[in-house]
Amino acid sequence: MTINQLIQQLIDEGNRLRMIKQEDEIYIRNRILSLLKLDTFSIEEKTEPFSTLNGSKVDEDLIIVELVESIVEYATREKLIDDYFDEKEIFSAKLIDCFLSRPSEVNEKFWQDYRQSPKKATDEFYHFSKLSNYIQMKRIKRNIFFQVPTEYGALDITINLSKPEKDPRQIALERSVPKEKEYPRCLLCIENEGYAGRIGHPARSNHRTIRIPMGEETWYFQYSPYVYYNEHCILLSEEHRKMKISRETFERLLRFVEQFPHYFMGSNADLPIVGGSILSHDHYQGGRYEFPMASAKSDYNFKLKQFPNISASTVKWPMSVIRLQSQDKDELVEASDFILNRWKEYSDPEIGIMAYSNNTPHNTITPIARRKGRDFEVDLVLRNNRTDEKHPLGIFHPHEDVHHIKKENIGLIEVMGLAVLPARLKDEVQEVEKYLRNEPNEIADYHLPWAMEIKNKYGTFHKNEIHKIIQNEIGMKFLKVLSDAGVFKRNEKGQKAFQKFISFLNK
Template sequence: MINQYITALVTYGLKKGLIEEQDKIYTINQLLELFGLEELEETVTSKESDISLEQILNGMLDYAYEQGILKENSIVYRDLFDTKIMGLLVPKPSEVIKKFQALYKENPKKATDFYYTFSQDTDYIRRYRIARDIKWVTKTEYGDIDITINLSKPEKDPKAIAAAKHMKQSGYPKCLLCKENVGYSGRVNHPARQNHRIIPVQIYNQKWGFQYSPYVYYNEHCIVFNYDHTPMKIDKTAFGKLFDFVKQFPHYFVGSNADLPIVGGSILTHDHFQGGNYEFAMAKAPIEKYLSIKGYEKVRAGIVKWPMSVIRLQAESAELLIELGDYILCSWRNYTDEASFIYAYSDSDGNLLPADKTAESTSSEKLKLEPHNTITPIARKVGSFFELDLVLRNNVTTNEHPFGVYHPHDELHHIKKENIGLIEVMGLAVLPSRLKEEMEILKSYILSGKDISSNEMISKHKKWVEEFIPKYQDISEANIDLIIQDEIGLVFSRVLEHAGVYKRNREGQEAFLRFINYLNESHMK
């Protein structure tokens, strides 16, 4: 069968344009060497194109394990080896870059269309795994929110975890975003990337890289990252970089995670943005209250109808938005409103500083304090206007809320406990894979009337179920899946409300306007 799989893979490479006809014999010989074979035997089979890439690779991996080429038959080791296989079909970085740049001269969208398809055809984005993700849309008062249960990102197996502990610690590549990942063979604690290619882009006179996320949580989910391994920082320059990218790729939005723990992303050590060709619920949400910010009358500004605290800025000039965005960010960094439990800083002992103490602190003194206020920014082009959404964030913790005051609270952890990053902020829930099995068990318990608390795996959902069951007159096999999905979506809506620094009640919105007044008063000083 290995001969059939080699023939099928080469046929796949030709069909997808990864190799040319002149590369066929060379590629076959590379694969023969990889599998310890001296020649390719003639096989009489059905058309090789009828075999899916997943079937081809699984067949090759099974053969490699049977022959002792693949030492461990677990997901981590199989992923390392099948990436090595695919790497034999992927053109050199220079060839991919030249093609992208040639298409870009015609049209930026043509270039990204090519590169996105290429990233899937090379199996860098594993289409067949992404298809397993469970996705649906829940209608909420804030619009249609996207929900995803992530099943495409494999969990490490115990053997790989144990092996990683005994491995020599490596700092190469420094992280998953570094340019050194291109062509890297990987190890048990770092994925293989022989099939990975990066497109260089110039962002604000700096060399950056452009690639797609291998887990594509939404259409054309891309990552733009600094070529240097440098920490994330939200500042005026960051706003400039966001709009520089939007100008080059106007069909994409781009945003950044916040730059503080708890409210930031999972990789704060490497400056990067995320973007793509997708319109999130937050982008569709309307401005519910227009604002006037002194000195920036040419900018249309307003508070967005969204569970989190969002200021939207719109103007034909991106430079105006950069200037106003920086002014709002700097003001927010130092803003304390004790009545709303918003504190800009705490001291070295963890004591939250009141407004007067913050005001008395010099710039050098503030550098020694622990900052709590930051912003999650998102930039896009809408018609002839540029837009900048500024999501106000605060990472203060208390004994009652050790994971964060503006973080999903304990009663929602049965659905979502993890940090609320850029993707969630915009209205796409990325929920843990455990929920797939838990919801299946929960469904059977609800339909049978069994005691949920009797099952350790789902007992944490008991209170939640007791809250939503009375809403429905009839729950049956026909509607139970939709009911559970809708209720999960509504929980995520509450998750975003918890993450909002200004609540969606009268007191919260009045406090939001106090900050806007602070912006106007500060500008007059």
């Protein structure tokens, strides 16, 4: 296809998807020509609708993406942009931005849809975020996903292949760029909306957010560019400030699920090791997905003396979870804040829980809010980030025997039962499978004890079973990861200690 044909196909596809109106066609074409430094255009012989690429059929949802990528390839060949990942991403986002409404128009449509139903509003905005390629659906489809049955229900496992690896030239270029720039201040700041991007900072020309009132503040609602589950969304503060779990956190989480009852909303913990990857900007994560932890049953029901109208229980889960239920949102806020403050000051040296080292705090909570019919439900996952000589990365953190599978922090998503595992595992696991089939292999040294353990566990097995066995064993490693992160272990000593803490709440 010629560049003129590609441009026209892109415009035709924008019309088909109702991203633009026919009256916009000439204006958008001229914007694209400007980006491509072209000053003429001729409507050539019509081509068939763009449905194949290199002989392969293109997913209808990805036609826009494929066309944009073809135009980016043209721009690279013509030396309009450098052949670096970030340069191509910036150009791609600018192309798609030609088809997108301004933030004010996107927000106006969202709240018009909301008046019909909250679900319609999020459905339409999610669809928009995929069409705009802000949600990187083509890359997300590369991820490997499977479930593994356990005594706590099925755990979700994903090997994250969606974030492309940067070539050495790109990495070297990033290192050469001065770091003093502070705009936007971080990847979550609202200043990213419409920001072109630069080397080392992602392209955001095609980024739009929804303004959500949260008491006296305005918060900003968007979807994650690399969604790990259905409608994986982010709610972020307008102010660039550090993560902090507080009474206001519970108020915001519950206010959000009151406005959007088909979504859950939760927060990473606010301390290093047990927190998420970005603690510099106050934000929450939610979506429309039933996580394994949400399906977990109550383990032990109890009453909170100060909050007699609230149903409270511990949860049958490898981590230590208190679940609160009530139709009274305000009382849930008070109860959650009460438990947070009690937990922050709680120590039990017999099981390694110390609230402070000198003046450094160690206890915090990972909270999750959702609706269950007319009830509001809050899960409070108790966390502690203390370290010692034996566990320098964290006592209640994945221990060394699981680092070959998962070494990173256990944040909100993992807490709820979805393992986000590194891309390296895709190839490494194939070498483990070869080892188990007694074939020539390049198994990594750090996987060898695990592979030998699997051989000893299963003895002889059919070669066709190996892939499924490896998946199940990865799931068992993730279960161990969650157990390591639990402050009250799922044994007699740990559960007695949990009961002791519950008694402390009622003193």
